Amino acid sequence: MSSYFTEEQSVDAVNERVDPNTNPRLQLVMASLVKHLHAFTKEVELTQDELDQAIKFLTTAGHLCTEERQEFILLSDVLGLSMLVDAINNRRPSGATENTVLGPFHVKGAPARSMGDNICLDEKGESCHFEGKVVDMDGNPITGACVDAWSDNADGFYDIQQPDIQPKWNNRGRFITGEDGTYSFFGIKPVSYPIPNDGPVGKLLEALGRHPYRPAHMHFLVTADGYKQVVTHTFLGDDPYLSSDAVFGVKDSLIAPIDKTEGPSVWHSKFDFKLVRATAE
Incomplete structure (x- = not known):
């Protein structure tokens, strides 16, 4: 054993020094x-000033953390760590809908709505019809699947970020599939928005020449008895930030087509969710 x-x-x-009974x-x-x-420190020959700056960075991040804001999760996101952990813990067979990060704005207990309902309550933004099916790996429809959906509003904010401005449950809803496995609802065409960039993580992005934007997306949490849950987004196929998402959440399979339909402000996006049975390896 080394003494020094x-x-x-x-x-x-x-x-x-670690107790063997740990x-x-x-x-x-x-x-x-x-x-x-230690390997990293030796490779870059970290200076004392750089270590001091790192400790100051982490201290500032800690001071910013509240119930509403978690700067360390933001740091994990922009370094790709959140997506890597998500990928490792949600490996699925080819063809199954891929996971991506949950994000900080999911709220449990969103209202159960009827198929075809409109989840946009503030009457802002361009209308978009979201529809598709929830199926198993063989393409059979799944009855009773819960499709929990949420998005930002037309100004790029989620309702819980603006409790005094947006109606409660704005752009949120849960939909239960019938025998045909389909889901259908109206919301808005989501818009791209910046992650919080007024703290140390934002300054780090700026120093690295990176922007803070996330491409427009609709969040989904899809659950069904006997199947592994899917936490994912569908990303709108016409967004300019698809290839440079600040938190690395985009995957090719999650880019959903979006098309103009009737009228100048109505859009349509179709996406099917393919679930894996809970017993599958």
Whole structure:
């Protein structure tokens, strides 16, 4: 066992201090974290000033965190960590609807609505008809699936961001599929919007020459008895930020077509959800 810390033996010096009776998973995670953190520090030859700046960055991020805002989740998002963890924990067979990040604006208990209802309550934005089917991996319709949908409003804000401005449950609703597995509702054509960029994460993006925008999308949480839930978005196929989403949430399979229909302000977007049985490997 190393008695003293040296540059060459830094990893061993730290990891050998861990009690062997520590929770095995915690031991594995922390040992790997120390190994890679020290390797990174040695690779870039981190300076004391840079370490001080990093600690100040994290301290400022912590001070910004509230019930309504989580700057560390935002940091995880813009570094691609949130999407990587999501991908690792939601591996599915080819053809199944892919997951993406839940985001901070989901609210449990959104109103159950009838098929064809309009979830836009503030009468802003361009109308869009969202429809499709919920099916299993063989293409059979799933009865009783819950399609929980939510989006920002035409100004780029979710209702819980503007409780004194937007009606409660604006652009939110849950729809239960019938025997044919179809869902159908009207909302707005979502708009792209910036993630909160007035804090340290925003300053980091600016320093890296990155923009803070997310491409326009509709959120979906699809659940059905006997099937693995799907947390995902459908991204509108005409958005300019598709290839540069600030939080890396876009996947090719989630880009949904959007077409103009009758009238100058009515759009249509169709997307089918394919679920995997809960017992499937």
